[in-house]
Amino acid sequence: EVQLVQSGAEVKKPGESLKISCKGSGYSFTSNWIGWVRQMPGKGLEWMGIIYPSDSDTRYSPSFQGQVTISADKSISTAYLHWSSLKASDSAMYYCVRRYYASGTYWFDPWGQGTLVTVSS
Amino acid sequence: QSVLTQPPSVSGAPGQRVTISCAGSSSNIGAGYDVHWYQQLPGTAPKLLIFVNNNRASGLPDRFSGSKSGTSASLAITGLQAEDEADYYCQSYDSSLSGVVFGGGTKLTVL
Numbered sequence: 001e002v003q004l005v006q007s008g009a010e011v012k013k014p015g016e017s018l019k020i021s022c023k024g025s026g027y028s029f030t031s032n033w034i035g036w037v038r039q040m041p042g043k044g045l046e047w048m049g050i051i052y053p054s055d056s057d058t059r060y061s062p063s064f065q066g067q068v069t070i071s072a073d074k075s076i077s078t079a080y081l082h083w084s085s086l087k088a089s090d091s092a093m094y095y096c097v098r099r100y101y102a103s104g105t106y107w108f109d110p111w112g113q114g115t116l117v118t119v120s121s
Numbered sequence: 122q123s124v125l126t127q128p129p130s131v132s133g134a135p136g137q138r139v140t141i142s143c144a145g146s147s148s149n150i151g152a153g154y155d156v157h158w159y160q161q162l163p164g165t166a167p168k169l170l171i172f173v174n175n176n177r178a179s180g181l182p183d184r185f186s187g188s189k190s191g192t193s194a195s196l197a198i199t200g201l202q203a204e205d206e207a208d209y210y211c212q213s214y215d216s217s218l219s220g221v222v223f224g225g226g227t228k229l230t231v232l
Contacts, residue, residue, distance in 0.1 A: 037167075044123065044210065044224070044225045045210055045212075045223040045226070047221040047222065047223060059220075061220050061221075062218075062220075105154075107172040107173070107212070109168075109169040109172070109178070110168070111159075111167050111168060113166050
């Protein structure tokens with residue numbers, strides 16, 4: 001079974017750093033891009049960026065460029081989302097997704113279960 | 122303001138048919154980019170529902186169908202059931218933004 005398993009919920013203070021993870025299994029981790037999606041409380045889905053684990057080629061949505069860092073360790077089939085200095089506005093649910101490519105197009109499947117990040121003083 | 126526009130909410134009685142629209146523009150759906158749909162049940166992660174405009178994800182009943190025409194796409198659900206109550210999101214690619222775009226989401230209520 002293809003699945004993405006994310007790390008657990010986090011509670012942090014403003015200014016702290018944080019790295020959450022997403023471990024893939026059931027498929028060749030280096031053959032598919034892994035993306036990150038933010039969902040703020042009661043809101044919709046926002047595209048953050050994506051990484052190709054094979055060579056760590058990374059692309060960011062302009063809204064998130066410079067705000068987060070996406071990385072991957074292909075040796076352990078894990079992608080990461082990192083903040084160097086959290087803000088209260090980073091409080092949200094974060095999902096990792098596998099970008100599945102076929103016939104000249106791509107979609108996102110599966111999704112991780114989500115990691116809830118709460119930033120509060 | 123999402124690049125793809127969906128109605129905030131739709132509703133229907135059990136057994137009825139509902140449609141959820143996803144309006145785009147000439148830089149995304151109208152440019153020929155495919156549309157995909159995701160279902161987010163309450164308190165859970167989104168999951169793939171429809172891919173490449175009108176293809177059902179594995180195991181999805183044929184009560185769900187997708188279509189695309191011009192600068193818009195639609196998701197139709199027939200024979201509404203209580204378990205269909207969820208948020209639904211469309212997704213495509215936008216050439217002006219050079220990136221993935223999601224609709225704002227539509228909350229389906231089964232009356």
